[in-house]
Amino acid sequence: xxxxxxxxxxLKYAPEGTPYQVxxxxxxxxxxxxxxxxxxxxxxxxxxxxxEPFVRADDRLSQATEGSGIGLSLVRHVARAHGGRxxxxxxxxxxxxxxxxxxxxxx
Numbered sequence: 001x002x003x004x005x006x007x008x009x010x011l012k013y014a015p016e017g018t019p020y021q022v023x024x025x026x027x028x029x030x031x032x033x034x035x036x037x038x039x040x041x042x043x044x045x046x047x048x049x050x051x052e053p054f055v056r057a058d059d060r061l062s063q064a065t066e067g068s069g070i071g072l073s074l075v076r077h078v079a080r081a082h083g084g085r086x087x088x089x090x091x092x093x094x095x096x097x098x099x100x101x102x103x104x105x106x107x
Contacts, residue, residue, distance in 0.1 A: 002078040005071040006035035006098045014039030030104055036097040042090040051086065052077045075100065
């Protein structure tokens with residue numbers, strides 16, 4: 001559900017036909033899954049708030065795009081429910097990378 005939401009957002013907010021990437025990697029302590037798009041990016045002032053329920057970025061694109069503002073809060077909730085975390089790395093005008101990090105199960 002969390003990855004589906006991130007993929008849906010990448011398709012929704014990036015210009016049509018713009019590629020996106022799904023990346024996954026692990027280290028000794030956690031597994032990370034990222035969805036990177038080449039859309040408008042997210043302004044620094046919005047990066048933490050967009051994970052709050054019913055909050056959307058304060059720009060023309062998000063206001064013109066259908067959505068309730070609940071998806072990213074669910075992404076963060078799912079990550080935390082599994083002992084992990086979720087965040088975004090972005091440069092306004094140059095896309096965004098949403099990352100979910102989950103702890104590795106120890107044998």
